[in-house]
Amino acid sequence: MKAKRRVTTAKDVRVAARRTPTVRKVKPLLGSAPSPSASPAPTRARSVVARPIAAHDQPAPSVAVDLSVDLGRGLVLTNPILVASGTFGYGIEYGDVVEVDRLGAICCKGTTLKPRIGNVPPRVTETPGGMLNSIGLQNPGVDAVVDKYAKTWTGWRTSVIVNVAGESVGDYVEVVRRLDGVPGVAGIELNISCPNVGKGGLQFAIDADAAGSVTAAVRRATDLPLLVKLSPNVADVRPIAGAIADAGADVLTAVNTLSGIAVAPSRQKPLLGNIYGGLSGPAIKPVALRIVYEVAQIVDIPVVAIGGVTELADVLDYLAVGAVAVQVGTAIFADPTLPVRLVDELAEECRGRGLTSHRDLIGTALPRKPGAPSAKGVEYRP
Numbered sequence: 331m332k333a334k335r336r337v338t339t340a341k342d343v344r345v346a347a348r349r350t351p352t353v354r355k356v357k358p359l360l361g362s363a364p365s366p367s368a369s370p371a372p373t374r375a376r377s378v379v380a381r382p383i384a385a386h387d388q389p390a391p392s393v394a395v396d397l398s399v400d401l402g403r404g405l406v407l408t409n410p411i412l413v414a415s416g417t418f419g420y421g422i423e424y425g426d427v428v429e430v431d432r433l434g435a436i437c438c439k440g441t442t443l444k445p446r447i448g449n450v451p452p453r454v455t456e457t458p459g460g461m462l463n464s465i466g467l468q469n470p471g472v473d474a475v476v477d478k479y480a481k482t483w484t485g486w487r488t489s490v491i492v493n494v495a496g497e498s499v500g501d502y503v504e505v506v507r508r509l510d511g512v513p514g515v516a517g518i519e520l521n522i523s524c525p526n527v528g529k530g531g532l533q534f535a536i537d538a539d540a541a542g543s544v545t546a547a548v549r550r551a552t553d554l555p556l557l558v559k560l561s562p563n564v565a566d567v568r569p570i571a572g573a574i575a576d577a578g579a580d581v582l583t584a585v586n587t588l589s590g591i592a593v594a595p596s597r598q599k600p601l602l603g604n605i606y607g608g609l610s611g612p613a614i615k616p617v618a619l620r621i622v623y624e625v626a627q628i629v630d631i632p633v634v635a636i637g638g639v640t641e642l643a644d645v646l647d648y649l650a651v652g653a654v655a656v657q658v659g660t661a662i663f664a665d666p667t668l669p670v671r672l673v674d675e676l677a678e679e680c681r682g683r684g685l686t687s688h689r690d691l692i693g694t695a696l697p698r699k700p701g702a703p704s705a706k707g708v709e710y711r712p
């Protein structure tokens with residue numbers, strides 16, 4: 331199965347990809363992320379990609395770094411650091427603490443046709459290396475989102491991508507129709523990890539046909555840049571990613587949360603009111619990395635990585651497995667200033683390597699022949 335559609339930045343770089351060993355290091359748990367007040371002044375982050383020792387000793391040449399990312403259909407981000415849906419509200423809430431205009435893009439809270447009050451509490455709990463949430467897509471509905479926020483978005487330099495959820499193909503299409511042409515809305519990200527009432531509650535994201543159908547229907551409804559978010563809760567994401575790309579998505583985002591539960595301290599019931607929650611944070615990074623690695627090799631549309639980004643090393647890892655950009659999610663709760671700091675650190679990392687663009691860092695850990703099994707056994711084997 332192949333879903334090659336058009337040449338992308340990732341492909342350009344992959345063609346020239348070279349395999350570069352990575353230096354492993356132990357990641358701190360999310361809880362140990364520095365608080366804004368405790369965080370040191372931005373310093374040059376330690377590189378995770380091995381290079382000749384001598385290169386470290388060279389003074390960093392002063393080069394202009396182009397961090398822009400072309401996601402297709404006219405959506406060009408100033409840099410590859412986005413904020414993930416559900417962790418940054420509608421952006422406006424963070425205006426006093428974060429220079430929102432310095433973000434590559436904001437993926438706003440999941441938006442549905444009608445307002446939703448969300449799931450019964452408790453709705454969040456901490457886990458080792460992350461958290462479980464079952465917010466249940468609480469949101470005021472698409473019309474209120476447009477009325478309340480779109481005008482402010484038009485004044486921002488950063489692109490706002492509206493994350494859209496629904497229970498039927500018709501829901502998705504209607505929400506997207508209402509967003510189409512609204513000034514301030516730069517793109518759509520489909521959250522397809524929702525139960526499809528038409529298919530008896532089966533999630534769109536775990537079925538290639540359902541994922542392809544909803545993508546195709548939304549594609550017909552809008553010319554806005556269309557990002558579709560993959561679920562990690564499948565045995566093999568590749569057929570689903572292929573179906574979405576074939577159906578006309580411009581970008582794949584990977585991944586949404588992993589399904590999990592926690593038990594109440596009484597041990598008499600599950601902890602979350604909804605029983606099930608979505609696991610996010612550093613704990614899911616290896617899973618997300620594997621999925622980006624697999625998907626980047628079979629589609630020709632850009633892949634944006636999401637999952638457990640807490641520091642520059644995570645960004646570099648995701649670029650190495652073929653992502654053109656990353657979204658920061660759960661880590662924002664510990665430090666809302668992290669995404670902007672990552673923009674600076676990535677630019678500094680490129681400068682330190684004498685690179686004029688982060689594009690040279692993309693795909694370096696992929697097999698030499700995209701889509702073909704590697705002779706060296708680095709490809710994923712279930």
Ligand SMILES: Cc1cc2nc3c(=O)[nH]c(=O)nc-3n(C[C@H](O)[C@H](O)[C@H](O)COP(=O)(O)O)c2cc1C
Pocket residue numbers: 414415416417439440441463465467493520521559585586587609610611612614636637638639657658659660661
């Ligand atoms: C509290 C919370 C709410 C979320 N809400 C949404 C949502 O509305 N739509 C969506 O597509 N993803 C949602 N997500 C998933 C994130 O966008 C992201 O895919 C996931 O958390 C993995 O990234 P992370 O490990 O950096 O947090 C939510 C995550 C969290 C923690």
